[in-house]
Amino acid sequence: MKWGQFELHLISDGNVWLDGGSMFGVVPKALWERKTTPDKQNRIRLALNCLLIQSGETNLLIDTGCGFKYTEKEIRIYRIEHETDILRELQRFEVRPEEVDFVINTHYHFDHCGGNTRLEGDQVVPTFPNATYIVRRQEYEDANHPNERTVATYFPHNWKPLQERGLLRIIDDDEEIMPGVIVVHTPGHTAGHQSVKVKSEGKTLFYIADLCPTSAHVPLPWIMGYDVFPLTTLEVRKRIYPQAAEEKWLLFFEHDPELPVGYLSKENNKYILEPDIWES
Template identity: 40%
Template sequence: MKLYTIDTGFFKLDGGSMFGVVPKSLWQRTNPADERNLCTWTNRLLLIEDGRQLILIDTAIGDKQDEKFFSHYFLHGDATLDGSLAKYGFHRDDITDIILTHLHFDHCGGAIKRDGERLLPAFKNARFWSNEKHWEWAINPNPREKASFLRENILPIQESGQLHFVKEGESFSPNIDIRYAHGHTESMMLPQIQYRGKTILYMADLLPSVGHIPLPYVMGYDVRPLTTMDERQHYWNEIVENEYILFLEHDPTNACCTLDYTEKGVRLKEAFSLEDMFG
């Protein structure tokens, strides 16, 4: 097995939305905002080469939306999904499986491409993995999340016949288990990978950045913030006690981190890249 960090560039989101009820005077220490109160984030994906499988976790925002859509998110940076794959000698057609942690546009938008008037899977040889509870939640969205669940990102996966569901309680593969969190959205999947004697937990939106480690630092986007806090309490204790490595999808600077107990509660122990840890 080999793991690769796939950088896809940066985007911006409102700082207040990203930190919920936490005052700006606190969160701006780790995530400074610009004059429009927007903070910079990244879409950092994980590529797993495991035997005959080449597995990508999430697909970032993609490029099929119109100019008006992208004007809200200020995409920038030189990194691209295709460029990052090529860096390691891969092409998107080599991907055999894509685990979609959840179906918000910034996590699954790149799954679909525009071909003239048609919307087609951007990874023609891949199986796309979600779960039944989250799929139903996404195709019948509540008003709070409707703007994040874009039908053009979701329905073409099913229409192509490439959609598959992970069954709760079953392992994805011998080296990959799927954990769940329900506070950010219903049945968000957190892939847990066994790699070189370490456990790596892909955090998706349970922990967007190291700036979100304190328990109350819950995003305003979460549909069940109290559930998120309970889940984080449980996960944080498990992470510290078992020395998990956390892979961070949205942190603009830190790709991975570990946690530790302190007098203030669970806090950052160390931040590093996959390359720093495993060479």
């Protein structure tokens, strides 16, 4: 898809299936079931939609999906489905792993950074050997010092190999990573969670990440049970949504298997989504 000066490509890493109750927090199943159908184990299908941004010779990737470093048991529990993966998808656009210049990680949950590294024999190595990988300091600290509730999703092999090779860049503030691509702190899901604004020729696409994982999560109280600070998520949504609606940002939903993009508008004091089509 052409977006001002940029070429944007949706890069899928397949799907994972997570518990529907956990995905919708305090929303009763009777309501969320109208939006998505759970499997026998009450899990719902979640896409892993990464985004490749191309500008001239520069390739920037936002998030890397869940990758392949899992045990049989983990593959079963999370129902990890790789009908495709980020490397196959990048190949479709003739981008070799060595040609990726930047990787932005919104946060270090395994389904967002698992593709940062890959297995080579029994060694874990960076998937993109020439890239600068970017993460927020708060997220980096929390991932390295997890607590009993967060430990199950933070796997150090997703970032340690980057650090050992000097590929990791830890940032403290919102920053323009390349002209028109700006990371924005959007805490709540985790304290160090960030989203990415892609601005060009008066148009803004917003990679909202887990501030709003699917189009079904647009209503303000539809907040994941996984969020570490759900009330912060609510506050941040109340700050971001009005701006997104007013300035007509195209929202990109990282986990939505059906409807990866749309525009926000307000109707009867509630936010609704006007779906759009991703033209690839």
